[in-house]
Amino acid sequence: MERMKLNILGLAEVRWKGAGSMKLGSKTLIYSKGHTHERGVGILFDVTTAKSLRSGCQISNRVVVAKLIAKQLNLRLIQVYAPTSNSEDVEVEKFYEEIEKAKGYIKSQDTIIVMGDFNAKLGDERVEDVVGPSGIGTINERGSRLIE
Numbered sequence: 001m002e003r004m005k006l007n008i009l010g011l012a013e014v015r016w017k018g019a020g021s022m023k024l025g026s027k028t029l030i031y032s033k034g035h036t037h038e039r040g041v042g043i044l045f046d047v048t049t050a051k052s053l054r055s056g057c058q059i060s061n062r063v064v065v066a067k068l069i070a071k072q073l074n075l076r077l078i079q080v081y082a083p084t085s086n087s088e089d090v091e092v093e094k095f096y097e098e099i100e101k102a103k104g105y106i107k108s109q110d111t112i113i114v115m116g117d118f119n120a121k122l123g124d125e126r127v128e129d130v131v132g133p134s135g136i137g138t139i140n141e142r143g144s145r146l147i148e
Helices: 089-103 141-147
Strands: 008-012 019-024 027-032 041-045 053-058 063-069 074-081 111-117
Touching: 008 074, 008 111, 019 053, 027 053, 027 063, 041 063, 041 074, 063 089, 074 089, 089 141
Parallel strands: 074 111
Antiparallel strands: 008 041, 019 027, 027 041, 053 063, 063 074
């Protein structure tokens, strides 16, 4: 069996207290967590990719940003973990405000990748250049909000 090589891995539900970065063997993890053992997000980098890591910014226990410097572009990663469908609308609004705050750390010429668990269903139809046709099921309210 061939081993899968991952350079960057986004994590949701890290469930650690606090925020920061740490070495895990040859990997580097940046993470953002609250005061209890719930929620939490992180981004794990292999040893080569971690050399390009310039900073990590912990926005909340649902959003973390990483800045990578490369030869031809600057890359910003935003890892998220959205509230579930059981959550109050206020919590969902706060989550999207946190994503906007994360985007405030990004320069206009940076390449942005937003990844994570959005707790949304996007359906199986293409929506302009936002969503491809490989989703499952029928789009739900959270999916519409995400596309928006």
